[in-house]
Amino acid sequence: MLPVRTRSFLLGVLVFIALLVGHGAQANEAARALDAIAADVERGARVFRSTGGCTCHTNYPGEGPNAPELAGGRAMETPFGVFYSTNITPDRETGIGEWSNADFARAMREGLSPEGQHYFPTFPYPSFSGLTDQDIIDLFAYIQSRPADRRENRAPEAPLPFSWRGSVAGWKLVNFTPKVFDDAPGRSEAWARGRYLVEAAAHCGECHTPRTLSGGLDGSMALAGSVEGPEGQLAPNITPHEETGIGDWSKADLVWYLQMGLKPDGDDTQGLMSEVIEHGYAELPASDLEAMAEYLATVPSIENRVKAP
C-alpha cells in the first residue's frame, strides 16, 4: 500500500491528465465542428470586404499600388515599436496554406498561432473574436482562393519585453475578453447587423478608439478618436457628438463616405481609412453600410477633440 500522501498526489496527477485529455477532446470536437461547415467563397469575399480588405497585410505604403496582395511585410508603427504584418497568402511555407479551419479560427478569435504562440495585438483579434463560425470559415476559404506569394515574415523592431511574444499572455489577461453579442432586444435587425460589422468584422474601434497605457482599447472612450492611431495616424472621433464627433453627419453622409471616401465638405480621405474604404467597405452592399450608419448613430456620444500632438 502506498502512503496516503503519495496516493493523493497520484490521484491529483490523474485528475490533471483527465482534465487535459478532456480539454483536448473538447478542442478536437470544436475543430471537427468547424471542419464540418461548408465554406462559401462568394460569401467569404463579402466578409473579406467587411474587414476592410485585410489591407494591413498588403504593403501599399512601402511597395505602391501593385504590392503583392496579402503577402505582409507592412510596417505598423506603434508606441511599443515597429511590427510587421504577416504573409496570409496560401503559400505553404511562408503563408497560411497549410492551416486548417480550426487553426484559422484560433488565430482570429484567440490570437494564437497553430504552434500556440501569441500574436501581437496589432492583429485586431479582440474585435475578430466576435465573428461567427460561418463568417470565419467563409473568409478563410476566400483568402485561400487568392494567389500565393512566397515571402518570409519579418521580426518586430521593438525593445524587450514588447518584442517577446510571451509578454502578450500578460497583455491578454488585462486587455482581452472575447466578444460576445447579445440578441439586441428591442433593436432592429439592421441595427444588430450594424453592430456586428462595426464591432467585429470592420473593427472600426481598433483604429478609432484610443488605447490605454498598456495598449488595450479604452472602453470608456469607445470610437471617440485616437491621436496615436494606426501607423501613427490621427483617427477622428466617430461618435454622434455634434461638435467633436460626426453628430452633424446624416446617415446618407456616412454611407456615401464609406462608398466614396468623400466627406460631407467634399474633401477626400487620407491614410489607412482611404485603404480600408477602397479595398473593402466601398464594395459592400448598401444595406450593410446603412446598417453601420444606423448602429453608429446610437453609440454613446463622447466629447473628444482629436488634434495632432
Next chain:
Amino acid sequence: MSAIGTNMGAIGDILKNQLDVPGGVANHANQMADAAALIAPAFKKQLAEGATDAKVEIWSDWTGFEKAIEDYESAARALAAAAASGDAGATGKAMRGLGKSCGGCHKPYRKPKEDSYKNQ
C-alpha cells in the same frame, strides 16, 4: 482647392440624397474640370511655408504635379459625361474615379492632416 471641395460636396449632396436637380451633377463636374486650368497658375509661385498644406514636392516635381492636374481634369469630364447619360451605375463609378484623382494629387503633394498647419 476649397472651391473644388465645395463642388465635390455639392455633387455628393445631389447623389447621396438622390435630389432631383436636372443637369446638376454634370454642371458641377464641368465646373470642376474647368477649374483644372486654375490649379497650375495658383501654385506656380512656391509657397510652402505658413498657412498652406502644399508640400515642396510640387515644385521639385512640377511635371508630376501637372500630370495629376490632367488626371483630375479627365476624371471630372468623365463624370460630367456619365451624369449626362443618366446611367446611375456609371455615374457612381465615375464619381469614385474623380475621388481617386484627388488622392492622386493629395498623397504626394499635400501635407497629411497630422502635419497640417490647421493642426499646429
